[in-house]
Amino acid sequence: xxxxxxxxxxxxxxxxxxxxxxxxxxxxxFDPLEQDLMAATAAPGVEPGHWLGTDSLGRDVxxxxxxxxxxxxxxxxxxxxxxxxxxxxxxxxxxxxxxWVDAMVSRLVDIWMAFPPVLLSILLVAVLGxxxxxxxxxxxxxxxxxxxxxxxxETQQQARLEYAxxxxxxxxxxxxxxWREVLPNVLxxxxxxxxxxxxxxxxxxxxLSFVGLSVSTDTPTWGGMIAExxxxxxxxxxxxxxxxxALFLTVLAFNQLGDGLRxxxxxxxxx
Amino acid sequence: xxxxxxIRNLSARSAxxxxxxxxxxxxNAGEVMALVGESGAGKSTIAKAVLGILPAGIEVTGGNIFxxxxxxxxxxxxxxxxxxxxxxxxxxxxxxxxLNPARRIGxxxxxxxxxxxxxxxxxxxxxxxxxxxxxxxxxxxxxxxRYPHELSGGMRQRVLIAQAFSLNPHVIIADEPxxxxxxxxxxxxxxxIRDMQREHKTTLLFVTHDLGVVxxxxxxxxxxxxxxxxxxxxxxxxxxxxxxxxxxxxxxASPRYDQPEQSLEPVPEALIAELQREISA
Amino acid sequence: MPLSIILxxxxxxxxxxxxxxxxxxxxxxxxxxxxxxxxxxxGATDADIAALRxxxxxxxxxxxxxxxxxxxxxxxxxxxxISMKQGVITIIAQRLPATLELAIFALIMAVIWGGFIALxxxxxxGTWVERAIDNFNxxxxxxxxxIWALTFVLxxxxxxxxxxxxxxxxPSIDAGLATQxxxxxxxxxxxxxxxxxxxxHMLLPACALAFPLAAVIxxxxxxxxxxxxxxxxxxxxxxxxxxxIRILLQEALRNAAVPALALTGVQFTFLIGGTxxxxxxxxxxxxxxxxxxxxxxxxxxxxxxxxxxxxxxxIIVNMAVDALTVWLNPRLRHA
Numbered sequence: 001x002x003x004x005x006x007x008x009x010x011x012x013x014x015x016x017x018x019x020x021x022x023x024x025x026x027x028x029x030f031d032p033l034e035q036d037l038m039a040a041t042a043a044p045g046v047e048p049g050h051w052l053g054t055d056s057l058g059r060d061v062x063x064x065x066x067x068x069x070x071x072x073x074x075x076x077x078x079x080x081x082x083x084x085x086x087x088x089x090x091x092x093x094x095x096x097x098x099x100w101v102d103a104m105v106s107r108l109v110d111i112w113m114a115f116p117p118v119l120l121s122i123l124l125v126a127v128l129g130x131x132x133x134x135x136x137x138x139x140x141x142x143x144x145x146x147x148x149x150x151x152x153x154e155t156q157q158q159a160r161l162e163y164a165x166x167x168x169x170x171x172x173x174x175x176x177x178x179w180r181e182v183l184p185n186v187l188x189x190x191x192x193x194x195x196x197x198x199x200x201x202x203x204x205x206x207x208l209s210f211v212g213l214s215v216s217t218d219t220p221t222w223g224g225m226i227a228e229x230x231x232x233x234x235x236x237x238x239x240x241x242x243x244x245x246a247l248f249l250t251v252l253a254f255n256q257l258g259d260g261l262r263x264x265x266x267x268x269x270x271x
Numbered sequence: 272x273x274x275x276x277x278i279r280n281l282s283a284r285s286a287x288x289x290x291x292x293x294x295x296x297x298x299n300a301g302e303v304m305a306l307v308g309e310s311g312a313g314k315s316t317i318a319k320a321v322l323g324i325l326p327a328g329i330e331v332t333g334g335n336i337f338x339x340x341x342x343x344x345x346x347x348x349x350x351x352x353x354x355x356x357x358x359x360x361x362x363x364x365x366x367x368x369x370l371n372p373a374r375r376i377g378x379x380x381x382x383x384x385x386x387x388x389x390x391x392x393x394x395x396x397x398x399x400x401x402x403x404x405x406x407x408x409x410x411x412x413x414x415x416x417r418y419p420h421e422l423s424g425g426m427r428q429r430v431l432i433a434q435a436f437s438l439n440p441h442v443i444i445a446d447e448p449x450x451x452x453x454x455x456x457x458x459x460x461x462x463x464i465r466d467m468q469r470e471h472k473t474t475l476l477f478v479t480h481d482l483g484v485v486x487x488x489x490x491x492x493x494x495x496x497x498x499x500x501x502x503x504x505x506x507x508x509x510x511x512x513x514x515x516x517x518x519x520x521x522x523x524a525s526p527r528y529d530q531p532e533q534s535l536e537p538v539p540e541a542l543i544a545e546l547q548r549e550i551s552a
Numbered sequence: 553m554p555l556s557i558i559l560x561x562x563x564x565x566x567x568x569x570x571x572x573x574x575x576x577x578x579x580x581x582x583x584x585x586x587x588x589x590x591x592x593x594x595g596a597t598d599a600d601i602a603a604l605r606x607x608x609x610x611x612x613x614x615x616x617x618x619x620x621x622x623x624x625x626x627x628x629x630x631x632x633x634i635s636m637k638q639g640v641i642t643i644i645a646q647r648l649p650a651t652l653e654l655a656i657f658a659l660i661m662a663v664i665w666g667g668f669i670a671l672x673x674x675x676x677x678g679t680w681v682e683r684a685i686d687n688f689n690x691x692x693x694x695x696x697x698x699i700w701a702l703t704f705v706l707x708x709x710x711x712x713x714x715x716x717x718x719x720x721x722x723p724s725i726d727a728g729l730a731t732q733x734x735x736x737x738x739x740x741x742x743x744x745x746x747x748x749x750x751x752x753h754m755l756l757p758a759c760a761l762a763f764p765l766a767a768v769i770x771x772x773x774x775x776x777x778x779x780x781x782x783x784x785x786x787x788x789x790x791x792x793x794x795x796x797i798r799i800l801l802q803e804a805l806r807n808a809a810v811p812a813l814a815l816t817g818v819q820f821t822f823l824i825g826g827t828x829x830x831x832x833x834x835x836x837x838x839x840x841x842x843x844x845x846x847x848x849x850x851x852x853x854x855x856x857x858x859x860x861x862x863x864x865x866x867i868i869v870n871m872a873v874d875a876l877t878v879w880l881n882p883r884l885r886h887a
Contacts, residue, residue, distance in 0.1 A: 108571075110564075111568055111571035111572055111575060114571075114863040114867065115575075115859065115863070116825030116827075118828040119825070119847075119859065119862065122843075122844060122847050123847050123855065126850070203696050203699070206698065207829050226702060230705065230833065237706060237711065240706055241706065247699060251695060251696070251699065252691065252694050252695065255694035256690075259694075324787055352793050353793065354793075356791065356792040356793030360791070361788065361791045363784060363787075363788055364784075365784055369788045370785055371785040371806075372785075373806040382792055383793070386793075386798075
């Protein structure tokens with residue numbers, strides 16, 4: 001049982017978000033798409049029922065915030081999991097086989113690092129066409145390097161250890177050694193990275209929504225709300241504040257969870 | 272003649288237990304006093320207490336350390352700092368780790384001359400050059416421009432000796448200054464310390480576990496065990512006629528400086544057990 | 553450092569740059585969708601499209617297209633922007649100084665702020681000060697520039713409007729400068745009021761960029777300083793009677809700076825990448841903001857040119873960090 005408070009706080013907040021996303025229709029006081037121009041840009045509490053105010057089209061900020069968790073979490077889990085899968089696989093192969101596989105992967109990572117990630121993701125989504133799938137693909141294509149770099153180094157270290165050699169001496173194949181001996185030892189690091197990556201994915205989605213390239217503008221997203229809030233910042237600060245706060249807390253939660261996991265799993269690694 | 276260093280009833284303890292028990296010793300001006308004992312005897316703790324650099328977790332529980340009449344333990348850290356370097360200096364144990372790897376020898380050697388003696392850079396470097404000459408370093412000009420990793424261990428220890436003497440301190444504490452060096456270099460460095468000490472008439476507190484070294488350069492010696500003073504007196508007398516059974520055993524366990532081929536006896540376990548009983552009583 | 557290592561580093565950098573070019577090129581061409589469709593204005597005729605195709609050499613096989621483009625780039629020709637009808641190099645040269653001044657200002661702030669964090673928490677190690685800084689640092693590190701930028705816009709631009717939140721300088725001031733290096737040229741010509749105005753405009757975006765970097769520098773520098781502070785030469789410096797501040801700055805910081813520097817270099821490239829969205833948020837006229845416009849306008853030559861520019865900056869920064877590391881570490885310098 002981890003005793004680190006960060007794991008409980010971070011994990012607890014994410015669990016809370018998952019519940020909010022699942023029960024969004026029950027929790028949201030309004031239809032997030034319902035416009036009410038009579039009640040446009042109402043400050044929090046001014047119009048009855050609109051606790052967090054309304055945006056420039058009179059849509060309820062709280063309801064949009066609640067529905068926004070769906071996109072944020074979908075991207076966080078799907079994109080991060082796929083980036084993790086791709087990056088970890090390449091990192092394992094590069095770290096274990098060395099030679100030209102390693103040279104290729106390392107060079108690719110170098111090249112990827114030379115791109116500003118935000119620009120690359122915007123470019124990718126522009127090329128693929130806006131939409132949730134494009135956003136997920138963009139995040140996977142860009143962020144696999146985070147996993148590949150670390151897993152490669154970790155695998156190199158693990159493959160040098162005795163148990164890998166012992167397994168090799170027992171006549172285990174490369175695939176079996178990678179799968180059964182190396183992977184379990186690399187897994188804790190991957191888990192920590194995965195948690196951090198989920199936070200990053202949420203941010204990237206928000207950035208893409210902010211630029212106007214994520215999912216269609218009808219679907220409520222935190223990034224889209226932030227983009228609108230930035231435009232009407234002098235008239236209605238609440239349209240920006242609440243999704244920004246939600247984003248802040250979500251990123252912090254994933255991060256604290258990751259940091260907590262790192263400390264909790266670290267002594268296991270050193271054993 | 273009043274002693275330069277007068278330690279009275281000094282006691283210290285750590286979380287594990289007492290480290291110094293009621294230690295008293297005094298060192299007279301111009302004299303070389305050895306602090307002898309095995310590791311854990313408390314000799315380094317005494318040196319660190321004088322310098323005010325006891326590690327966290329060790330605290331002085333009683334006694335005084337008078338330096339020229341001032342109780343060092345009662346001084347504020349700022350006042351103690353005023354004394355250090357100028358009136359009390361240290362020759363450290365490990366020359367490899369005691370020089371800052373990122374700074375040139377000249378800059379490190381002139382720290383004291385510039386910051387404490389107020390010399391300008393030019394004068395400080397001239398003085399540093401003659402100091403390096405005194406410790407028999409050839410081409411001092413070039414050495415001043417070097418980084419520590421470019422010098423051998425013996426050279427570095429010479430630099431540290433020059434640094435310790437640079438402000439003509441009244442007392443120098445030498446903390447096992449030859450332990451980290453090659454055997455061949457040890458002798459030269461030891462001789463150098465003795466020569467410099469005689470020339471500057473510096474009072475020297477010499478921490479060591481090596482009775483051979485003690486015999487060569489120390490006027491008087493204090494034998495410590497388990498943080499307690501067992502025996503104190505003139506080196507020649509103690510070596511010839513040790514009073515404490517522990518000193519006797521220690522002598523038997525060390526190679527005789529005059530008879531290096533003699534076979535060695537370990538300190539008997541029964542004696543150690545008895546000492547331990549005595550100390551804890 | 554031996555010449556062979558320098559050469560192999562340079563070669564590796566060139567190879568990376570080449571890879572960057574290939575990726576950009578392939579990205580905007582091979583991925584589904586006709587590149588020409590990214591360029592055409594609505595209402596273009598078939599003849600227009602064919603002419604455009606021939607103009608950009610898009611009727612050639614892809615590897616030939618790449619070769620043509622590659623040769624052009626080597627000759628310093630990045631083509632003409634479709635949306636701005638100007639040479640790509642000209643446009644970038646006009647906008648790059650703004651980004652460089654912003655990024656370097658942010659870097660300086662991050663180094664000072666991070667160094668300050670490290671020094672204070674090393675000086676007060678083991679007390680509540682250290683723990684408080686550690687916790688604050690954790691938040692600075694976790695939250696990216698995007699969120700900081702918007703938070704600053706909101707808090708310091710709108711709720712307590714003390715600083716400008718958009719643009720690079722007050723448009724009503726005409727400083728009559730010849731270059732786009734507002735700060736450098738402004739200082740050189742002693743137009744301090746103008747420089748002050750530019751700095752005020754830069755402060756919030758620079759803070760947003762600097763915060764995460766400052767947190768990294770602070771954390772790494774503090775950890776290495778803690779390791780250094782228990783070294784024998786620090787104890788000896790204390791016995792030499794040097795003051796605590798001198799020991800921290802002269803003895804410890806220099807030794808701790810070298811490991812921190814390598815990481816700062818990598819993180820600085822992240823900071824440069826961060827200018828893209830930060831410039832957007834603050835409507836700051838640099839190449840990052842320009843790049844987003846270029847993508848939205850589907851301005852292919854400009855996109856290629858800008859991505860290449862970022863790649864070159866990245867490689868230069870990395871090489872500079874390598875050189876600086878060697879210069880600061882006497883052991884490597886003489887090896």
